[in-house]
Amino acid sequence: MDYRVVRVVCSKANLGLCAIFFIVFSIGCSPAEESTSPKPPSNLAANTTEDSKHTNPFTIGYGQEYPIAPLNEDDFPLPLALKGFKAPMPSDAGLSMFFDQEIVLLAETSLIYSVQTSRAYADLEACNFDRDLAQKVVLARIPGLAGETPQFESESFVVDLYCGYSKGGRFVELHLAIFHKPTQEKIAVPDYSDFRKNN
Numbered sequence: 001m002d003y004r005v006v007r008v009v010c011s012k013a014n015l016g017l018c019a020i021f022f023i024v025f026s027i028g029c030s031p032a033e034e035s036t037s038p039k040p041p042s043n044l045a046a047n048t049t050e051d052s053k054h055t056n057p058f059t060i061g062y063g064q065e066y067p068i069a070p071l072n073e074d075d076f077p078l079p080l081a082l083k084g085f086k087a088p089m090p091s092d093a094g095l096s097m098f099f100d101q102e103i104v105l106l107a108e109t110s111l112i113y114s115v116q117t118s119r120a121y122a123d124l125e126a127c128n129f130d131r132d133l134a135q136k137v138v139l140a141r142i143p144g145l146a147g148e149t150p151q152f153e154s155e156s157f158v159v160d161l162y163c164g165y166s167k168g169g170r171f172v173e174l175h176l177a178i179f180h181k182p183t184q185e186k187i188a189v190p191d192y193s194d195f196r197k198n199n
Contacts, residue, residue, distance in 0.1 A: 052090030057101060057115040058141040062156075062180035065110045066103070079190035080107040089117065094137040097130040097174065106187060113184065116177040120169075127163040127172045134176060135161055142178070156181055 053059060054068055070085065084104040089095055101117040121127040131149065138161060139145055144154035150162035160177040 052092055055087045055101070055103070056090050056093050057095070057117075057178055058093060060103070060112055060115065062112050062178075063183045064112055066105055066112050078192065081187050081189050082113065083107045084116075094141070095134055095176070097134060098176065106183065107190075108188060109186070111183050111186065112180070113187070114177060114179045116175075118173050118175045120171045120173050121163075122171065124163060124172050127174050131161060131163050131174055134174070138176070138178075 054061075054066070082104050083106075084102045086100050087103050089098045089101050095117075098117045098119055101115050103112065104114040104116065105111060106113055119130075121130075135149065138152070138159055142152075142154060142157055142159065145152040145157070145159060147153055150160055150164075152159040152161065158179040158181060160175060160179075163172055163174050165172055
């Protein structure tokens with residue numbers, strides 16, 4: 001069993017989540033079944049736009065139910081406010097400095113709440129260079145964003161974008177997180193009282 005941590009960044013859009021700053025959830029890891037289907041074509045770039053409509057962080061459909069069912073159901077013993085999964089970063093997102101991302105959903109309804117990603121760098125200069133590139137893309141793709149690094153905000157979104165060091169980390173990391181404010185208001189914090197009584 002592999003345990004992941006979804007980091008909820010406390011910001012003006014996330015004040016209600018500060019009490020659950022770290023939400024631990026489990027992802028059942030089971031071997032993928034061997035498939036006899038043919039290998040995908042090598043010219044996938046031609047189908048990038050269609051293939052990435054459910055993974056592009058700028059067109060993913062925040063506030064809507066994620067349409068793809070999980071391959072393995074979670075079996076974490078506690079109720080969760082949020083759940084997430086890894087997805088590739090599509091080339092048409094324009095964020096080539098990131099290789100993958102975490103798509104975060106409301107646990108009860110599977111509404112798309114956030115996309116978060118990060119990458120480690122050998123030095124701060126390289127991280128800042130890619131941060132500036134990512135900032136140009138984010139500002140161009142999300143209308144109405146105002147502010148400056150590390151946080152930008154619009155009527156519907158809060159975006160965290162910065163280079164920094166994780167606690168205990170050894171290398172600088174570039175972090176990008178996009179939060180959908182209307183969906184944040186729908187997050188239901190689970191009641192753990194029964195679990196505490198039984199443990």
